[in-house]
Amino acid sequence: MTDAPLLAVQGLSRRFGGLVALDDLTFAIRQGELVSLIGPNGAGKTTAFNLIAGFLAPTSGRVVYAGRDLTGMAPHRRARLGLVRTFQQAAVFGDQTAVDCVVAGSHVRAEAGIQAGFFGTPGARRDEASRYEAALEVLRLCGLDSRATSRASDLPYGEQKVLGIAIALASRPRLLMLDEPTAGLNAVESESVSAILDRINEQGVTVFVVEHDMRVVMGLSDRVIVLDHGQVIADDTPDRVRADDAVIRAYLGDFDIA
Amino acid sequence: MSARVRISLGLAVATGAAAALFIVDDAYLMRIATLGAIFAILALGLNLTAGHLGLFDFGYILYFGIGGYTTALLTLRAGWSWEAALVASVLMSVAVGLLVGVVVLRLRGPYFVIATFSFLTVAYYVAINWKEVTNGPLGLIGLPAPAFNLPAIGRVEALDPAGALAIALTGLLIAVAVVWRVVESGAGRAWHAIRDNEDLAASVGIDATAYAFLALAVSAGLGGLGGSIYAGYVGIVTPEIFAFGHMVNVLLMVVIGGTGTFLGPIVGAFLVETVPELLRVAESFRLPIFGLLLIAAILFAPQGVVSLRPWRALRAGRPRVPPVPPVEEGPA
Amino acid sequence: METLVQQVLDGLMIGAAYALMATGLTIIFGLMDVVNFAHGEFYMLAAFLLFQLSAVMGVPYFVALPVAVLSVGALGVVVQRTLVRRLRGGSRLNYLYATSIATIGLSIVLQNGAQLVWGAVPKSIPQPFPTEPILLAGVALSPVRLFILLTSIVVIAVLGIGLMRTLAGRMVRATFQDREAAALIGLPVDRIDALAFGGGTMLAALAGVLLGSAFQVYPTMGGLATLKAFTVVILGGMGSFPGAIAGGFLLGVSESMAAGYISAGLKDAIGFAVVVAVLMIRPTGLLPAVRRLR
Ligand SMILES: Nc1ncnc2c1ncn2[C@@H]1O[C@H](COP(=O)(O)OP(=O)(O)OP(=O)(O)O)[C@@H](O)[C@H]1O
Ligand SMILES: [Mg+2]
Numbered sequence: 001m002t003d004a005p006l007l008a009v010q011g012l013s014r015r016f017g018g019l020v021a022l023d024d025l026t027f028a029i030r031q032g033e034l035v036s037l038i039g040p041n042g043a044g045k046t047t048a049f050n051l052i053a054g055f056l057a058p059t060s061g062r063v064v065y066a067g068r069d070l071t072g073m074a075p076h077r078r079a080r081l082g083l084v085r086t087f088q089q090a091a092v093f094g095d096q097t098a099v100d101c102v103v104a105g106s107h108v109r110a111e112a113g114i115q116a117g118f119f120g121t122p123g124a125r126r127d128e129a130s131r132y133e134a135a136l137e138v139l140r141l142c143g144l145d146s147r148a149t150s151r152a153s154d155l156p157y158g159e160q161k162v163l164g165i166a167i168a169l170a171s172r173p174r175l176l177m178l179d180e181p182t183a184g185l186n187a188v189e190s191e192s193v194s195a196i197l198d199r200i201n202e203q204g205v206t207v208f209v210v211e212h213d214m215r216v217v218m219g220l221s222d223r224v225i226v227l228d229h230g231q232v233i234a235d236d237t238p239d240r241v242r243a244d245d246a247v248i249r250a251y252l253g254d255f256d257i258a
Numbered sequence: 259m260s261a262r263v264r265i266s267l268g269l270a271v272a273t274g275a276a277a278a279l280f281i282v283d284d285a286y287l288m289r290i291a292t293l294g295a296i297f298a299i300l301a302l303g304l305n306l307t308a309g310h311l312g313l314f315d316f317g318y319i320l321y322f323g324i325g326g327y328t329t330a331l332l333t334l335r336a337g338w339s340w341e342a343a344l345v346a347s348v349l350m351s352v353a354v355g356l357l358v359g360v361v362v363l364r365l366r367g368p369y370f371v372i373a374t375f376s377f378l379t380v381a382y383y384v385a386i387n388w389k390e391v392t393n394g395p396l397g398l399i400g401l402p403a404p405a406f407n408l409p410a411i412g413r414v415e416a417l418d419p420a421g422a423l424a425i426a427l428t429g430l431l432i433a434v435a436v437v438w439r440v441v442e443s444g445a446g447r448a449w450h451a452i453r454d455n456e457d458l459a460a461s462v463g464i465d466a467t468a469y470a471f472l473a474l475a476v477s478a479g480l481g482g483l484g485g486s487i488y489a490g491y492v493g494i495v496t497p498e499i500f501a502f503g504h505m506v507n508v509l510l511m512v513v514i515g516g517t518g519t520f521l522g523p524i525v526g527a528f529l530v531e532t533v534p535e536l537l538r539v540a541e542s543f544r545l546p547i548f549g550l551l552l553i554a555a556i557l558f559a560p561q562g563v564v565s566l567r568p569w570r571a572l573r574a575g576r577p578r579v580p581p582v583p584p585v586e587e588g589p590a
Numbered sequence: 591m592e593t594l595v596q597q598v599l600d601g602l603m604i605g606a607a608y609a610l611m612a613t614g615l616t617i618i619f620g621l622m623d624v625v626n627f628a629h630g631e632f633y634m635l636a637a638f639l640l641f642q643l644s645a646v647m648g649v650p651y652f653v654a655l656p657v658a659v660l661s662v663g664a665l666g667v668v669v670q671r672t673l674v675r676r677l678r679g680g681s682r683l684n685y686l687y688a689t690s691i692a693t694i695g696l697s698i699v700l701q702n703g704a705q706l707v708w709g710a711v712p713k714s715i716p717q718p719f720p721t722e723p724i725l726l727a728g729v730a731l732s733p734v735r736l737f738i739l740l741t742s743i744v745v746i747a748v749l750g751i752g753l754m755r756t757l758a759g760r761m762v763r764a765t766f767q768d769r770e771a772a773a774l775i776g777l778p779v780d781r782i783d784a785l786a787f788g789g790g791t792m793l794a795a796l797a798g799v800l801l802g803s804a805f806q807v808y809p810t811m812g813g814l815a816t817l818k819a820f821t822v823v824i825l826g827g828m829g830s831f832p833g834a835i836a837g838g839f840l841l842g843v844s845e846s847m848a849a850g851y852i853s854a855g856l857k858d859a860i861g862f863a864v865v866v867a868v869l870m871i872r873p874t875g876l877l878p879a880v881r882r883l884r
């Protein structure tokens with residue numbers, strides 16, 4: 001168990017028409033790690049997330065998670081196995097309150113079924129109440145408890161982004177993949193998101209994060225994978241990636257401007 | 259808590275209105291109310307997909323017609339009682355709904371609209387042309403009117419305006435109970451999640467396809483229920499039961515009342531049934547005026563009449579929805 | 591053999607009109623996500639305007655025809671400016687409902703308005719074509735039908751070239767493919783919408799004056815026309831222009847064949863049956879659009 005990685009990406013490729021967005025991607029993530037995925041704009045990071053989470057089908061290659069080949073598995077079934085992703089653009093259930101969004105996030109954690117809910121059995125009521133409590137707890141963790149009854153689409157962009165993380169957390173992921181969680185956030189919010197990531201990682205959640213903010217990347221990560229033009233050009237500790245010539249050429253030069 | 263207050267309030271108002279109708283005992287008013295109640299069942303059904311799940315089923319009246327024809331065929335050709343035919347009609351509609359779902363649930367947005375609409379249109383032409391079964395454009399005539407003996411109440415007959423109203427209201431009550439429980443069961447939360455952001459819902463493990471089939475099945479069942487009651491009430495089923503006009507009316511009830519709300523479709527149903535009656539004084543200008551009213555309604559109450567200020571006061575406890583509609587969500 | 595050729599030609603004529611209708615519909619919902627339920631009423635209105643101008647007011651046919659089409663196009667622009675445009679702002683879903691209700695309301699107003707003005711009795715448009723058929727390789731061609739077919743083909747060709755080659759055409763296509771990106775690079779998407787809505791209604795109007803010249807004109811003629819346009823759009827592949835054109839001709843010819851060889855009564859059902867079949871086998875239609883459907 002300790003040796004087999006939680007997530008193994010094997011020779012994953014994806015083309016869009018003539019464009020090769022991902023080219024023979026191979027890497028692995030072990031249980032409990034916090035790994036960052038970085039790379040210039042258009043490198044293929046979001047595409048990689050879409051393939052791993054099942055939102056897009058690969059042109060070739062496969063994704064193995066907890067020893068299972070996920071090829072052809074629908075996104076919601078992957079999520080039920082604990083493989084949960086967030087979105088680069090803030091994604092919330094816009095018409096609902098923040099706390100309702102998070103309760104929806106814990107949908108698969110409901111113990112009582114739809115039938116029990118239909119008849120309003122005591123078990124179903126308890127379940128509903130406990131999911132509600134848990135949702136408030138997640139909102140507190142994310143610093144959004146004061147927003148619990150605000151409509152999600154009325155929240156400022158940064159808070160919607162954090163709410164997206166709260167929704168994902170409510171599903172109790174085993175591997176949480178976050179696509180640029182701090183993009184569009186101010187310094188304070190950004191700081192609190194890194195603290196959340198650190199905290200859940202300590203609690204045993206494996207974290208895989210696309211990140212542009214180098215302080216976050218260097219401060220948190222056990223390992224950094226660098227993507228350029230759809231290929232892995234480095235996969236190492238933060239310190240060694242920072243010193244890698246290929247990375248500096250492909251990426252860091254361009255990053256200093258940002 | 260607030261939901262309970264609202265529902266009791268709604269029930270009180272409805273009971274009051276119904277009691278007033280029975281006391282006034284005016285056949286014309288009762289007829290409008292009966293049709294209002296029957297169409298409210300349909301509006302509740304359509305609202306499950308169009309309002310809660312977020313897929314605009316523009317062929318919904320298909321299930322109304324399937325329910326009507328099933329009831330007509332079983333009572334006239336197989337000699338079933340109306341009550342038994344009603345149960346069969348509901349089941350038949352659910353079955354058809356699931357079959358249609360296999361084809362249409364792969365589509366979204368305007369494409370879903372047009373595809374569901376095509377099924378309705380096919381049904382219309384089948385009803386006209388499959389003369390051996392449907393008797394073509396003439397339709398099936400002379401359905402026995404529903405009639406039963408109820409303990410404490412006595413004999414209820416659809417031929418009697420008050421009896422018909424009682425039957426329609428009973429159907430509506432059943433529909434309200436079913437919709438209320440299904441929405442509260444946890445399916446409602448899943449539907450709203452799918453409606454508000456399907457990708458996000460999938461990312462936390464919600465099976466959109468399964469829940470969409472559930473919505474379609476329950477909504478089709480309610481359509482069948484409405485169709486069966488309607489057939490028993492009017493005593494005749496023709497291809498016009500699949501008419502575009504019915505579809506438009508039910509859609510109006512849902513949207514004018516308020517999509518995805520509990521009271522909206524019911525309020526909308528009674529509004530859409532009454533307003534054209536009130537417009538009868540306008541004679542040949544009736545329909546053009548009705549068309550203009552629709553346009554005005556959608557411009558001034560895009561979220562439905564139950565979202566208007568006086569109604570919103572009743573929704574205390576819920577977060578206030580701002581009067582300005584939210585900005586459109588960007589793509590994922 | 592001759593009847594077969596005759597039926598194919600008849601089908602092509604009707605199909606050309608379907609192709610015009612469907613192309614107009616595709617432009618409108620491709621750009622604005624609006625399912626235009628009043629599309630057939632614009633078609634009907636143009637036919638009545640042509641009738642009014644030529645039969646009642648004595649305007650020469652070839653003057654009246656473009657006037658009728660352009661007037662309806664202008665009405666389309668007005669509808670977009672005053673109605674459709676105002677409905678943006680809510681969620682995608684609300685917008686879909688709002689625009690549907692608004693265009694349904696509009697279709698009720700137009701249809702019943704036409705009935706008030708012109709009455710329910712079908713009218714014929716006097717047209718200047720000789721009634722003697724032209725004999726071509728043993729096939730009798732009625733001049734008015736030939737005119738309909740040729741005009742439609744020319745308009746479709748001009749439209750296609752315009753979309754591919756002109757600046758306005760490129761702007762429309764860019765907005766069609768990705769509205770947000772088009773707005774981002776500074777294209778006047780709002781004005782493009784108005785142009786497209788006007789253009790789309792003009793195509794329906796053209797179909798209306800053409801078929802109105804060959805058949806009769808009555809207030810409820812738009813209802814079935816809207817349905818046919820929907821059918822063609824599904825058949826061809828939603829959001830695709832080549833699909834709309836191919837689908838139009840395909841539907842026209844299969845209906846005409848069905849009327850000739852199966853039963854005239856079933857003619858209108860055929861299209862919808864074909865649609866259901868296509869949806870089961872190939873839910874994206876025959877020639878699906880390249881753009882990603884959301
Ligand atoms: N659905 C799609 N259709 C066509 N091309 C796509 C699609 N999704 C992504 N691409 C292309 O694939 C390439 C990789 O895109 P991707 O979004 O994965 O990059 P990224 O690394 O996430 O960039 P960013 O830092 O800007 O988020 C880009 O060139 C993009 O234009
Ligand atoms: Mg990205």
